Amino acid sequence: MQNRRNFLSSALVGAAAFSLGVSGAEAQDKKKKKRSSGKAAGPIVISTWDFGRAANRAAWDVLKAGGRALDAVEAGVKIPEADPNNHTVGYSGFPDRDGRVTLDACIMDEKGNCGSVAALEHIMHPISVARQVMEKTPHVMLVGDGALQFALAQGFEKTNLLTPESEKAWKEWLKKAEYKPVINIENKSYDTKGATAFNPLMLPGNVYNHDTIGMVALDANGNLSGACTTSGMAFKMHGRVGDSPIIGAGLYVDNEVGAATSTGLGEEVIRVVGSFLVVELMRQGYSPEDACKEAVTRIVKKNPERAKGIQIGFLALNKKGEHGAYCLQKGFNYAVCTGDTEDKNTLIDGKTYFK
Numbered sequence: 333m334q335n336r337r338n339f340l341s342s343a344l345v346g347a348a349a350f351s352l353g354v355s356g357a358e359a360q361d362k363k364k365k366k367r368s369s370g371k372a373a374g375p376i377v378i379s380t381w382d383f384g385r386a387a388n389r390a391a392w393d394v395l396k397a398g399g400r401a402l403d404a405v406e407a408g409v410k411i412p413e414a415d416p417n418n419h420t421v422g423y424s425g426f427p428d429r430d431g432r433v434t435l436d437a438c439i440m441d442e443k444g445n446c447g448s449v450a451a452l453e454h455i456m457h458p459i460s461v462a463r464q465v466m467e468k469t470p471h472v473m474l475v476g477d478g479a480l481q482f483a484l485a486q487g488f489e490k491t492n493l494l495t496p497e498s499e500k501a502w503k504e505w506l507k508k509a510e511y512k513p514v515i516n517i518e519n520k521s522y523d524t525k526g527a528t529a530f531n532p533l534m535l536p537g538n539v540y541n542h543d544t545i546g547m548v549a550l551d552a553n554g555n556l557s558g559a560c561t562t563s564g565m566a567f568k569m570h571g572r573v574g575d576s577p578i579i580g581a582g583l584y585v586d587n588e589v590g591a592a593t594s595t596g597l598g599e600e601v602i603r604v605v606g607s608f609l610v611v612e613l614m615r616q617g618y619s620p621e622d623a624c625k626e627a628v629t630r631i632v633k634k635n636p637e638r639a640k641g642i643q644i645g646f647l648a649l650n651k652k653g654e655h656g657a658y659c660l661q662k663g664f665n666y667a668v669c670t671g672d673t674e675d676k677n678t679l680i681d682g683k684t685y686f687k
């Protein structure tokens with residue numbers, strides 16, 4: 333944790349780095365706090381959870397061909413969006429408590445352009461709609477019926493996103509309809525005796541409890557982009573929007589510095605504008621992991637009791653291709669891809685605040 337003096341000096345380093353330009357910034361690097369959890373030369377793509385590996389693979393195909401990070405992240409997150417076995421993103425996502433599948437997504441490029449959709453129904457790839465919002469409208473965010481209207485006008489097809497398996501899980505949930513969701517608590521670390529909250533993993537069938545896919549990438553030209561997409565909290569109130577489609581909360585990219593994304597209980601991430609915070613901390617000289625750790629710590633400080641019962645994970649990549657993550661509870665991991673082979677697309681456990 334930083335004291336005031338350290339904070340001021342690292343803030344000055346950050347400010348100096350800007351005024352000095354790239355080589356000056358590199359010279360200052362030696363003075364910066366450096367405890368990166370991972371290092372890789374670009375191109376590189378990283379994403380949340382184990383299903384991030386399949387997503388990374390699709391993103392990597394774009395990156396290795398010299399493509400833009402923006403195209404890579406869009407292609408990458410489309411994999412879990414279309415996966416019928418993934419019940420927390422896109423098609424077959426768990427519905428809200430009224431039985432409606434409502435999706436949230438956003439995308440951001442190296443120029444600071446961004447687009448977002450929230451509470452979008454019936455569209456398999458909300459990330460691509462978010463990209464169209466970015467590229468074809470003067471706006472950043474479209475929600476609900478307006479987002480759907482726009483998507484249909486752009487030629488996206490209407491699809492029934494509620495699969496029989498997700499419907500079954502929802503009907504099971506309706507029996508108690510307990511509105512006390514817990515996010516991301518892994519099966520293995522979940523204490524059912526102490527459980528007061530609903531957990532989709534306790535449902536019959538092999539139902540995924542993992543959440544948002546957040547992905548950030550650095551391409552061969554040294555440009556960063558990111559994408560984030562989710563069906564949000566299972567059985568949420570109709571109209572509830574989490575952090576994932578909110579630029580600065582679920583995703584932020586600053587091509588001078590780095591990019592960050594998040595997963596977990598979105599309300600908490602919104603409260604600290606989490607991904608923006610992580611990027612700003614990297615600007616001040618924090619390593620990706622330390623920046624994520626500080627953001628997680630900020631959430632705990634706001635409400636230590638609440639933090640004990642939830643999961644939050646942040647993931648970050650800086651301009652040098654260094655990556656890191658930090659989360660509240662055990663169980664969060666992220667996938668890092670730097671090449672074609674399996675050993676270059678690995679899962680890393682996030683370090684945790686609660687041991």
Ligand code: ASP
Binds near residue numbers: 562574597598
């Ligand atoms: N952050 C997402 C939300 O709050 C869900 C998650 O990643 O767990 O909607």
